[in-house]
Structure formats: C-alpha cells, structure tokens
Amino acid sequence: MTERSNRREFLSRATLGVAAVIAPGALRGAADVFGALTPEPDLVVFNAKVFTMDPARPRAEAFAVKDGRLIAVGTTADIRSLARKGTQSYDAKQMTVVPGFIDTHNHAGGTTLLYEVLVGNPFEVEFVTIASIIDKLRAKAHATPAGTWVDGYFFDDTKLKDKRPLNVHDLDQVSTDHPVVVHHRGGHTSFYNSKAFELAHVTKDTPNPPGGTFDRDEAGELTGRVTDRARNVFNGVGQRASFTAEQRAQRERDGLAHISKQFVRYGLTSVHHEGGDLSALQDVRSRGDLHHRVSYEPSERVLDAMIASGMKTELGDEWIKLGATSEHTVDGSFSERTMALSTPYAGTQYKGNITETQDDLNAWVEKVHRAGIQVNCHANGDVAIDMYLTAIERAQRLLPRADMRPKITHCTLINDDLVRRIKAVGAVPAMFTTYAYYNSDKFVFYGEELMKRCMAFRTLLDAGVPVAAGSDFSPGPFAPLMGIQGMVTRTGWDGKTWGANQRISVDEAVRVNTLNGAYASHEEKLKGSISEGKLADFVVLAEDPHTVAAEKIKDVQIVRTVVGGIVMYQA
Numbered sequence: 127m128t129e130r131s132n133r134r135e136f137l138s139r140a141t142l143g144v145a146a147v148i149a150p151g152a153l154r155g156a157a158d159v160f161g162a163l164t165p166e167p168d169l170v171v172f173n174a175k176v177f178t179m180d181p182a183r184p185r186a187e188a189f190a191v192k193d194g195r196l197i198a199v200g201t202t203a204d205i206r207s208l209a210r211k212g213t214q215s216y217d218a219k220q221m222t223v224v225p226g227f228i229d230t231h232n233h234a235g236g237t238t239l240l241y242e243v244l245v246g247n248p249f250e251v252e253f254v255t256i257a258s259i260i261d262k263l264r265a266k267a268h269a270t271p272a273g274t275w276v277d278g279y280f281f282d283d284t285k286l287k288d289k290r291p292l293n294v295h296d297l298d299q300v301s302t303d304h305p306v307v308v309h310h311r312g313g314h315t316s317f318y319n320s321k322a323f324e325l326a327h328v329t330k331d332t333p334n335p336p337g338g339t340f341d342r343d344e345a346g347e348l349t350g351r352v353t354d355r356a357r358n359v360f361n362g363v364g365q366r367a368s369f370t371a372e373q374r375a376q377r378e379r380d381g382l383a384h385i386s387k388q389f390v391r392y393g394l395t396s397v398h399h400e401g402g403d404l405s406a407l408q409d410v411r412s413r414g415d416l417h418h419r420v421s422y423e424p425s426e427r428v429l430d431a432m433i434a435s436g437m438k439t440e441l442g443d444e445w446i447k448l449g450a451t452s453e454h455t456v457d458g459s460f461s462e463r464t465m466a467l468s469t470p471y472a473g474t475q476y477k478g479n480i481t482e483t484q485d486d487l488n489a490w491v492e493k494v495h496r497a498g499i500q501v502n503c504h505a506n507g508d509v510a511i512d513m514y515l516t517a518i519e520r521a522q523r524l525l526p527r528a529d530m531r532p533k534i535t536h537c538t539l540i541n542d543d544l545v546r547r548i549k550a551v552g553a554v555p556a557m558f559t560t561y562a563y564y565n566s567d568k569f570v571f572y573g574e575e576l577m578k579r580c581m582a583f584r585t586l587l588d589a590g591v592p593v594a595a596g597s598d599f600s601p602g603p604f605a606p607l608m609g610i611q612g613m614v615t616r617t618g619w620d621g622k623t624w625g626a627n628q629r630i631s632v633d634e635a636v637r638v639n640t641l642n643g644a645y646a647s648h649e650e651k652l653k654g655s656i657s658e659g660k661l662a663d664f665v666v667l668a669e670d671p672h673t674v675a676a677e678k679i680k681d682v683q684i685v686r687t688v689v690g691g692i693v694m695y696q697a
C-alpha cells in the first residue's frame with residue numbers, strides 16, 4: 127500500500143490480511159463486501175520506523191496484529207484507526223522495527239551453557255588466561271571421580287591472553303588421574319591431557335587416521351591438539367558422568383528453555399536447530415518455555431526414522447517444524463583452520479581435512495533427496511563445496527525434483543565456478559555472520575587473497591543466490607546485530623578489515639538475517655517480512671542500524687522481541 131491509498135482500499139486490504147489467515151483465498155475478491163468486518167486487532171504498533179523487508183512496501187509506520195498474525199501494515203493514522211476498546215497499543219516512539227531475526231544454523235546447546243564448565247565467553251569477544259582454564263577444570267576434577275572425563279567448553283585458541291597455544295602440559299596440571307579435554311568452540315579440534323592419550327593408547331608414534339591429525343611439535347611429541355576425525359579414538363575411553371533417563375530429559379528441557387531465553391534476548395525469533403532432543407523440545411513448548419520458533423534439523427538417527435516412516439521436510443507447525451537435515455559434514459573447520467582447500471595453508475603442505483569420500487557423500491545425498499527431505503551438508507572449503515555440489519547435481523540428475531533448496535552450511539570459500547553451480551542447483555548457503563567481527567584474529571591464517579572469496583555475501587547476492595545467516599553457535603556467537611555489523615563492515619573486534627569487497631548494505635544484511643532465513647526453510651510465505659498475513663514476529667531496536675555508526679551496530683539495544691504477537695523479551 128502506498129501512503130496515498132485511500133481508507134476504503136486500506137480497510138479492504140486489512141480484511142484481506144485476516145481472510146488469508148482464516149481461510150486462505152476463501153474471502154478473496156469479496157473483501158470490499160467484508161470491509162466492515164475488519165476485526166478488532168489484539169495489538170497495534172505505531173509511530174515506528176518499520177523496515178518491512180517486503181519488496182512491495184519496504185517502509186511503514188505501523189501495523190496491526192490479530193491472533194498472532196499481521197493483519198494490516200501502513201501509516202500510523204491508518205493503523206490507529208483500526209484500534210478498538212480491547213486493542214493494546216504500542217507507541218514505538220520512532221524506534222526501528224524489523225522482522226524477527228532468523229538463524230539458520232545453530233547447535234542450540236543449552237545444556238552446555240547451563241551445566242558444563244565454560245572456559246571462554248559464548249556470547250562476546252573476551253580474552254582469558256590459560257591459568258583460568260586450568261583453575262576451572264581443576265575445581266571440576268576435584269568433584270569428579272578419578273578416571274572420569276573432565277570437559278571444558280567454549281575454548282577459543284585466539285582469545286588467550288597468554289599468546290601461546292594451550293598444550294598437553296597445561297592440561298596435565300588439571301589432573302593426571304582424570305582424562306581431561308578442552309573443546310574448541312569451533313567443534314573440530316580438542317585438546318587432551320596425557321591421561322586421555324594413555325587411555326586411548328595414542329603415542330607420538332601413532333599415525334594420523336584419515337580425516338584427522340594428532341598434532342606434534344618440532345621434536346615429534348604430541349602437543350595435545352587433535353583435529354576432526356582423529357578424536358574418534360577417545361570415544362568409549364574412560365568413564366563418563368552418568369545420568370538416569372529422567373535426569374537426562376530434565377537437563378535437555380532446562381537447557382532448551384535456557385537457550386530459548388537467550389535467543390529472544392538477542393532478537394532471534396526463529397532458529398534452525400542442529401538435532402537435539404525432539405521430545406524435550408515439545409515438552410518445553412507445552413510447558414510454555416519455548417520463546418522462539420524452531421526449524422528442527424534431524425541428525426542421522428531421527429533422519430533414518432523419518433525416511434522409514436515417510437516424514438518429509440515441513441511436517442510440523444509454526445512453532446516446531448521439520449526442516450532440512452542437520453549438517454552432514456564434508457570437511458573441517460574455517461575458524462580452526464582444518465577446512466579443505468585446493469591450495470595448501472600458508473607455509474605448509476597441509477590442505478585441510480576431507481571427512482567424507484565422494485562415493486559415501488553421493489550415496490547419502492541421494493538417499494535424503496529421494497526421501498523428499500531437504501539435504502544439508504557442512505562444506506567450508508572450495509574442495510568440499512565442489513564435492514557437495516557434485517553429489518547434488520548427481521542426485522538431481524537421477525531424480526529431478528523442483529525447489530529442493532539444498533542447504534550448504536557455511537559455504538565459506540567460493541570461486542566463480544562454484545557460484546555458477548550453486549545458483550544452478552538452487553542451493554541456499556547458510557553462511558557465517560558473526561565471524562567477520564568475532565574471528566577476525568584468525569583470518570591472517572588465510573590471508574587477504576583468500577578472504578576476498580570467504581563469506582562471500584556480496585558475490586553471492588549479486589549472483590542472485592538467497593544467502594542466509596548461520597551463526598553456527600557454539601562456534602560463533604549468535605547475536606544477529608554482531609553478524610550484521612560484520613557483514614556491513616568486514617572489520618573485526620581488533621579493527622582489522624578482511625575482504626572488504628564482500629561488504630553488503632545494512633538493508634541487505636537485515637534481509638539475509640530475516641527473509642532469506644525464511645526462504646531457507648521454505649517458510650518465506652509465513653515469515654521473514656512484516657507483511658499482511660504473515661506471523662507477527664518482530665524486533666524493536668533502540669536505534670536504527672542504517673544510521674548508527676557501522677562499528678556500533680552490534681551495540682544497538684534490543685528493546686523488545688515479539689513472537690506471534692507475544693512479547694517474549696522486554697529490555
């Protein structure tokens with residue numbers, strides 16, 4: 127609607143919005159007749175700077191909500207005129223309103239946040255000391271029987287005040303009676319103490335297995351760092367803290383409820399969950415503690431059950447819906463420098479880790495594609511993206527299916543040929559967003575020439591590829607505004623800028639974090655913009671990210687997060 131359209135047209139449009147909710151299409155064409163029946167909105171939001179992300183009407187001042195849906199979007203005067211006695215009013219006082227943010231790749235590890243030893247800061251850039259890590263783990267070891275694992279989480283190797291790597295000797299100071307492991311937040315490397323190596327029968331002479339490494343120093347001694355698949359030798363070794371089924375379920379529920387609160391605190395209204403306990407998710411929802419919407423991405427066990435029982439992507443409702451598969455891993459990590467590159471890492475012979483053969487990958491993609499489920503693989507390096515595209519192209523040749531939107535989780539390092547193929551198969555990359563700000567200290571390992579082709583938002587948007595935001599929490603912080611700042615500036619916390627050619631505008635970055643996220647889960651008709659008929663998911667920001675200094679975007683306060691017309695967070 128334009129600002130000039132008259133009131134009669136406006137009312138008819140408002141009614142159309144409702145009609146679309148009640149019975150899609152049923153009242154269409156009869157809107158003028160039913161104009162007088164425009165229902166009493168539950169809520170009107172007015173006097174706002176609304177960035178709708180709806181190409182038909184990019185800006186608005188106000189909107190009305192009924193039964194969790196947007197029924198009208200327009201000017202303050204138009205929308206206020208819809209209010210009746212029972213309508214709640216919210217004067218946004220010229221604050222900015224955007225659609226609720228959507229994170230399309232998140233491990234949503236609430237139990238870790240709630241119950242485990244955190245040796246780094248999950249949400250912000252913060253430097254810690256190796257001594258603090260040792261202290262925290264030692265305290266845990268004192269409360270843990272000998273022989274049982276002591277775990278530390280959210281380690282980040284470039285956020286150490288010590289300016290040297292964490293090593294096996296540091297972790298031997300925690301305990302010589304317990305196996306000790308520190309998990310890098312990136313999820314592809316871990317650091318072990320001597321007891322852990324001893325229990326796993328790994329010595330300095332143990333060869334590296336396919337898809338992983340036991341790192342050694344110049345003298346050939348184990349450093350403690352173990353990458354990707356080499357970590358499998360520690361499975362089944364030592365004792366693990368044990369819980370009853372009921373204790374486990376309770377931890378899962380409380381973890382999900384905890385992280386759901388964190389999501390809405392940062393403005394996220396929809397999150398794609400990598401696996402997790404589906405039963406706990408439903409329990410948390412029914413007890414009223416699910417504040418955000420979930421696209422549930424099944425890991426192998428649930429996926430196999432889905433295939434066996436004929437369940438496809440999109441089964442579910444507006445709160446919990448089956449999405450793509452969880453990421454099927456093809457290569458290593460961007461942040462931990464194990465992703466598969468076509469050229470060696472600077473100053474080494476090492477080209478990263480491929481964790482899957484092409485044949486196995488082809489078979490897996492074909493199996494999922496045949497079942498009518500949206501495929502999703504983790505592919506960071508150009509070599510891995512090429513392998514994944516090869517598998518998709520093969521599956522689509524064997525069984526053409528329209529609009530499958532294969533998801534490429536991370537899709538970090540591209541080249542022109544990959545971009546062409548991504549576009550051709552209709553893939554949706556779910557790319558790192560907060561990394562540009564949070565992980566700028568790691569880009570020196572790749573160098574500017576590669577960084578010009580990493581997290582290539584500009585190139586992919588220009589090619590017409592609907593890239594979405596995928597924080598990859600725990601590896602990356604999930605704050606959407608930190609992500610938007612990084613996408614706009616390409617400048618990190620340390621003031622260094624990498625790959626400035628990939629900068630995008632604030633508007634584009636908001637779209638990546640909203641409408642494109644909805645597209646990634648086939649929900650663009652349901653959410654992702656402030657449009658009549660869509661879910662009333664939106665965020666009120668204290669300042670406008672379009673006009674605030676670009677390096678301050680991440681600090682803009684989230685004033686209110688609303689999901690389905692319900693206030694889920696209020697500052």
Ligand SMILES: [Zn+2]
Pocket residue numbers: 231233400453504598
């Ligand atoms: Zn991931």
